[in-house]
Amino acid sequence: MRTLSRAPGGTFPRIARRGVVRAGILAAAVAALVCPTATAASAESPSPPPAVRADVPAGVTAGVAVFDRQTGTFTEQLNSAGQFRSASVVKLLIALDLLWNRGPDALPAADRSRIDTMLRGSDDAAASTFWANNGSGAIIDRMVARLGLTDTARPPSTHPGYWGYTALSARDTVRIYRYLLDSAPAAVRDYVLGNLRQSTRCATDGYDQHFGIAGSFNRPWAVKQGWSGFSSGGCTATTATPTAVKEPSATADPRTPTGADAVDLTRPALHTTGVVGAGDRSVVAVFTLHPTGTSYGKAYTDVGRLTRSLNVPGATRPAGAWIGTWGSGVRVRTQATTTSGAVTTLPAGVEVLVGCQKRGQQVSSPPYVNDWWAYLPQYGGYMSNIYLSVPENQVPGVPVC
Missing domain, CATH: 3.40.710.10 (DD-peptidase/beta-lactamase superfamily)
Known part of the structure; x- marks a missing residue:
């Protein structure tokens, strides 16, 4: 189990106290994933029933x-x-x-x-x-x-x-x-x-x-x-x-509509x-x-x-599990390595859709290390699991790519 690690810039990710709850949410979120491959991310599910508000x-x-x-x-x-x-x-x-x-x-x-x-x-x-x-x-x-x-x-x-x-x-x-x-x-x-x-x-x-x-x-x-x-x-x-x-x-207009x-x-x-x-x-x-x-x-x-x-x-x-992230300047890359090209940089702390995960280059955020990478189908690239807000290195319930 991965415990609290220090984020870039000296801040700590707020994950430890919600790890158990998050894991339960993840298990439910990925229950519909039936194929443990990257192609699962392209599956479609229907809109919720009209009762949803x-x-x-x-x-x-x-x-x-x-x-x-x-x-x-x-x-x-x-x-x-x-x-x-x-x-x-x-x-x-x-x-x-x-x-x-x-x-x-x-x-x-x-x-x-x-x-x-x-x-x-x-x-x-x-x-x-x-x-x-x-x-x-x-x-x-x-x-x-x-x-x-x-x-x-x-x-x-x-x-x-x-x-x-x-x-x-x-x-x-x-x-x-x-x-x-x-x-x-x-x-x-x-x-x-x-x-x-x-x-x-x-x-x-x-x-x-x-x-x-x-x-x-x-x-x-x-x-x-x-x-x-x-x-x-x-x-x-x-x-x-x-x-x-x-x-x-260049030209100001003084009129202002009601409201x-x-x-x-x-x-x-x-x-x-x-x-x-x-x-x-x-x-x-x-x-x-x-x-x-x-x-x-x-x-x-x-x-x-x-x-x-x-x-x-x-x-x-889109199929997948929505998972929170921590840290700032976290990059999405073309492959599961820090040397591959950067697709984009995530907004700090944003929730991302994870389609599957696989082992790749080991990433270190001392004193912690993680060699699992998450595939983000909406970005078409990978991010290190070390920046996912879950306690485990390998996210429970998310299929292997």
Whole structure:
């Protein structure tokens, strides 16, 4: 049995007191794994029955809406009209405004390239360019009128150039996707959704953006995520500026719609939105606020748990065991060795899906050593088991690759 070991930077992983409980959870989580090979990670399991409802982690404020396009009904609604600062989800409206009454082929090459990086990699510089060039808050006013949005408002008068402070709700986000899927010109629909289907794991600001929908469900999906108020988000060990800070536009507009000033601009925000399943059957919108000081890895994990609890018709879920991690700067590698190429860096303390495990290079975190490595199917690589929050070197119940 592996006991407490010191993490890089001098902190200790908090695993010892929950090891027995975690082991029990793992045993239940992997009971459905019937083939002890790496291919087990590609198996699919059905969505939970309709009785399942949003499981909001303690301390989290959430707004949730799930719409089944096949039946024309909502399967989940929780505070769906609640206004949240949009963070990067507003990039959907920025893109649709630019494409209004014209197809993507009519755009200058530079603008089309900016949209591609803005939707796939959530590029902030591209969004700021469009925001400044196309009227700033007027973009939001136009899209509210065009799409009949009821909870959406331009940023407050105190922050007119901060496009990420646009007020947005889960139900309005569903309306945006329904317009895109059912009413937008085919060229616009295919272009925007095509970019969202190519969402990159690492955003251009160094944040791992494959949380929530992208981590909870197998493809096909298309996602636009949002984050604000965090200092580090995986992919790189540190990032530059927290994404709550956006460059203001050159021209300030003093008008403020009703309710915009009431939106919480302080607590860390993490949102996952998109479409899921064959034929884009379900539209999912999950907006969350977290206690001040919450790490990105903790928020990432909480949003994942909340999203996995939802009744999402048409969705299938990846097989494997969800296991917590400890340490910062933990790398996922192409092989079970520290000398193989790094796929990415995990957000500190994030929960990961483990498909199987195998022996590889021995890793040391004095006075402890471990030669078992976990295969993470969603990353397509391996991490040392020494950084999994379980007491054993070989995780009980997880199949051997």
